[in-house]
Amino acid sequence: MQPSVLLAPVVRAPRSLTDVYGPGVALCARPELEVGVRAGANRHTRDVVSARPIAVAAETPVICSAGGTGPELLAHLRDSGLPVGVDLREFRSEAEFAARVREAVADGVLLAMEYPQPVALCPDASALKTAGLVGHLNNKASINTLVDPRFRARRTVVARGDLAAATPVGESWVLKAATDDAHGGSLDVYLHVAGEPVALPAFTGVLAECVIEEYLPIRHNWGIQLYVGPDATARLLAITEQRIDAVGIYAGGRFGPVTAPPAELLAECLAITQRAADLGYRGLCSLDCASTSTGGLAVLDLNFRITGGSIPLLAIQAIRPDTVDQPAESLKLTAPVPLTDLLTPLRPALAAGTLLITSGHDTTRTDNPVPHSTLQLLLLGDDPDELAVRRVALESRFAH
Secondary structure, eight states: OEEOOOOOTTSOOOOSHHHHHOSSEEEEOOOOOOTTSOTTTTHHHHHHHHHGGGGGOTTSOEEEEGGGOOHHHHHHHHHTTOOOOSOEEEESSHHHHHHHHHHHHHHTOEEEESSOOOTTTSOGGGBSSOHHHHHHHHOTTSGGGTSOGGGOOOEEEEEGGGHHHHSOTTSOEEEEEOOSSOGGGOOOOEEEOTTSOOOOOGGGGTOSEEEEEEOOOEEEEEEEEEEEOTTOOEEEEEEEEEEEOTTSOEEEEEESEEOOOOHHHHHHHHHHHHHHHHHTOOEEEEEEEEEETTSOEEEEEEEOSOOTTHHHHHHHHHHOGGGTTSOEEEEEEEESSOHHHHHGGGHHHHHHTSEEEEEEEEGGGSSOOSOOEEEEEEEEOSOHHHHHHHHHHHHHHTOO
């Protein structure tokens, strides 16, 4: 095992969003609510994502759900030494969300929209990165415009009416959304295993096109974490290994001592990010990459936004910058209970410093009528195997 690759010493690794964006920028990490979609659709996902950056925001204003700003939760974050946001512009409803965005525009700050928002709500002149650019960079059909042919998986853009013919039962394949829109942050990847029944995800019923990607026998699955600061230069932040569940969805990351990717793959990831920077992108990003059992290398997904790997990395840099190569694992816990009930059994580990909260959300602090709490956590320790055992125990305890 080799340690993750970090930035060269001449560039100080960022510890907060303020280090990434610089002054005069406000963050909005909430997926858009599309015209014609009922307000409750994907509401919980949109609110949780909006609150995730709070723990490492520092002086960067954050437009965030009030579900992530509870006094007890913020106290936990601050007590652990995290650079918690000092300018949290909270909303409790869809109307308040739009009001917070318009207020930020009126303040004259640039809005770093992590997902494309309607231009009527956030004009391009007020955007650090335009909705059109963010939509293009995150569209699964656009990946081949940014990735060198040597690192491309075979993929085809397929119209909705042609999906049946392009998704055979007897072959393995991966299905992804082809759209510039965020669709509430609900566009997951669908993995089909040869011989299993085909169960196309809901997004195939609303999108005009999808991407069919070859199934690859993955040996190593990395999340290459990078960022583009105010100087428009792409830099490597760190390398993480990704845990993917049985249906192909991201389930968390491993930090610290990870298997290092080949140098040519890292060089391509840096080049991809610089291509995006040259188009105007600013902020964090995560590129999903893999090596296969047959010796191939592939860039599978481009995530030009704050991700589940970004926040823990900034948190580690903030609380223990001299030990960033020690093992850590991230995970998410959810339950249909108030956040206090989710926190109670975790208090001993939190007090011992072996567990770190990186974000949380409680729907009871919003107008969402469905009670639901979420915690994003980082397990800290010295032994990767022991961390994995603790993670599995936590996930099993809160499984529902």
